Amino acid sequence: MDVGNLYSLKRGDEQMDEARFILQQMGDQGYDAIAMGAKDLALPDSCKQLLLDEAPGTWIGTNLKPEDRGSVIQPHLIQKVDGVKVGLFSWIDPAYNFNRVDSAKVLDNLVETARELRPKVDVLVLLAHTSNRGVEDVMESVPEVDFVLLGGNASPMMKEKLAGQTLIGNAGDRGRHVAWFDIELDRNKQMVKREYGVMKLDHDFPRRPDVAQAMLEFSDMLTEKKADKIEKERLAKLDRLGINPFSLPGHDSPLSYVGDNECRACHTDVYSAYKATPHARAFSNLIRERESNNEEKLPKYTTGYLEKTGFLNRIHTPRLMNVQCESCHGRGSEHVRTEGKALETLRPDPENSCVACHTQDFDPDFDLEEGLKHVHNMADIRLDGAASRTSSSPLQKHLPKDVRSGKGK
Ligand code: HEC
Ligand code: HEC
Numbered sequence: 482m483d484v485g486n487l488y489s490l491k492r493g494d495e496q497m498d499e500a501r502f503i504l505q506q507m508g509d510q511g512y513d514a515i516a517m518g519a520k521d522l523a524l525p526d527s528c529k530q531l532l533l534d535e536a537p538g539t540w541i542g543t544n545l546k547p548e549d550r551g552s553v554i555q556p557h558l559i560q561k562v563d564g565v566k567v568g569l570f571s572w573i574d575p576a577y578n579f580n581r582v583d584s585a586k587v588l589d590n591l592v593e594t595a596r597e598l599r600p601k602v603d604v605l606v607l608l609a610h611t612s613n614r615g616v617e618d619v620m621e622s623v624p625e626v627d628f629v630l631l632g633g634n635a636s637p638m639m640k641e642k643l644a645g646q647t648l649i650g651n652a653g654d655r656g657r658h659v660a661w662f663d664i665e666l667d668r669n670k671q672m673v674k675r676e677y678g679v680m681k682l683d684h685d686f687p688r689r690p691d692v693a694q695a696m697l698e699f700s701d702m703l704t705e706k707k708a709d710k711i712e713k714e715r716l717a718k719l720d721r722l723g724i725n726p727f728s729l730p731g732h733d734s735p736l737s738y739v740g741d742n743e744c745r746a747c748h749t750d751v752y753s754a755y756k757a758t759p760h761a762r763a764f765s766n767l768i769r770e771r772e773s774n775n776e777e778k779l780p781k782y783t784t785g786y787l788e789k790t791g792f793l794n795r796i797h798t799p800r801l802m803n804v805q806c807e808s809c810h811g812r813g814s815e816h817v818r819t820e821g822k823a824l825e826t827l828r829p830d831p832e833n834s835c836v837a838c839h840t841q842d843f844d845p846d847f848d849l850e851e852g853l854k855h856v857h858n859m860a861d862i863r864l865d866g867a868a869s870r871t872s873s874s875p876l877q878k879h880l881p882k883d884v885r886s887g888k889g890k
């Protein structure tokens with residue numbers, strides 16, 4: 482599992498949580514050794530210390546100068562597993578120029594360590610922080626290695642590679658996958674089986690149900706934390722705008738907005754018809770007109786603007802851009818949680834929601850009765866309805882030209 486440059490200066494709380502979780506998982510899974518990423522090395526000492534303190538296993542860093550290793554990082558490690566001696570060492574490709582590693586000496590150190598370890602161990606494993614190509618170059622210098630596990634590449638290797646006698650695998654980056662070699666030795670310590678595997682680390686991780694459970698709890702925790710953060714920002718924004726949060730619809734509702742993607746799987750037909758309507762594309766018009774921060778327009782072009790769990794801004798709540806299912810049907814959390822059984826939670830009179838947006842000012846020619854007939858599929862209404870409109874409607878300019886002039890199709 483790749484550590485993934487766990488702590489970096491640019492990262493916020495969320496990533497720190499992630500980093501801690503990965504370290505904790507490594508501990509729970511009984512990791513013996515951890516290799517650093519190139520960026521980890523360039524961290525200020527305070528961050529580095531935190532990283533070292535929380536590490537569940539031994540840090541190994543062959544190509545670190547002794548002064549960079551501190552007291553916690555070992556150059557290498559020999560671990561006895563079921564009577565088998567496994568040698569572990571690590572290597573950071575000096576091509577990653579984030580650290581103060583003396584690149585001229587790096588390869589020498591690597592080669593020296595491999596030669597020193599080989600006669601002492603039955604199995605020799607190199608943990609390498611480099612690219613798939615970088616590793617092939619370096620393998621020529623250390624042919625005595627049995628296994629190389631790479632990390633730090635964006636995508637994991639789905640199949641192992643063979644370079645000489647060395648088997649190479651890659652766990653990708655940031656602890657998103659776990660890669661492993663299953664090996665078996667006979668009585669003479671000869672390797673009779675070596676198999677590579679890699680798998681996404683999520684709450685569906687069959688190799689270790691306990692890890693899967695931990696993943697689930699972790700993602701719930703992150704979701705909750707994120708929701709808290711968004712809620713805080715929402716209240717701050719309301720405060721700035723001088724709006725009383727209790728004056729907004731649904732301020733005391735236990736339900737939340739979930740976004741139209743959640744409706745997709747069960748209401749496939751409605752969803753795809755809806756996607757072709759101007760409601761589903763409304764926000765892109767705002768962006769095009771550079772109006773995406775216009776406080777007057779945002780309520781009409783987003784779902785649940787400034788309401789609790791509703792749209793706040795593009796960064797925090799991107800899944801609630803546009804006029805979505807829940808703009809008309811109301812908050813969908815309970816309906817989704819009960820897999821469609823809770824129907825009563827969907828707003829019973831969607832007609833009211835139409836005119837909340839299609840006000841006299843905004844859309845003077847709005848024809849509610851006509852609109853309601855075509856609400857999920859407006860291909861036809863756009864032609865019939867829009868043709869008879871006057872250009873006074875602010876919506877007119879959003880409609881395709883042929884529709885506006887009443888011709889076309
Ligand atoms: C797990 C499946 C599932 C998901 C997810 C789901 N629905 Fe439903 N929905 C149903 C089922 C089942 C019914 C009832 C049967 C029917 O009429 O289709 C239903 C009915 C409805 C109805 C009709 C209500 C009525 O009174 O007849 C609306 C409106 C609706 N869903 C909207 C949504 C919206 C909006 C979302 C997303 C926020 C959503 N659904 C997500 C399964 C789902
Ligand atoms: C612009 C408002 C609006 C949007 C957006 C919208 N709906 Fe509807 N929807 C309605 C109205 C109005 C009805 C009709 C209700 C009635 O007849 O009482 C309806 C009816 C439904 C029904 C029951 C009847 C049917 O056609 O099957 C379902 C299910 C439904 N909508 C799901 C969705 C889903 C899922 C989405 C998003 C992908 C969505 N709606 C988007 C307004 C909307």
Ligand code: HEC
Pocket residue numbers: 759760762763764766780781782783784804808809831832834835836837838839844847849852853856859862863866867876879880
């Ligand atoms: C959250 C605000 C909002 C709600 C609720 C809403 N609309 Fe809209 N509607 C819009 C916006 C914004 C557009 C313009 C999208 C664009 O930029 O093209 C639009 C466009 C339309 C159009 C196409 C343009 C036009 O006016 O001919 C129709 C028809 C329409 N809405 C009908 C309805 C109906 C019917 C309902 C209720 C079932 C409804 N809308 C609810 C915001 C809303």
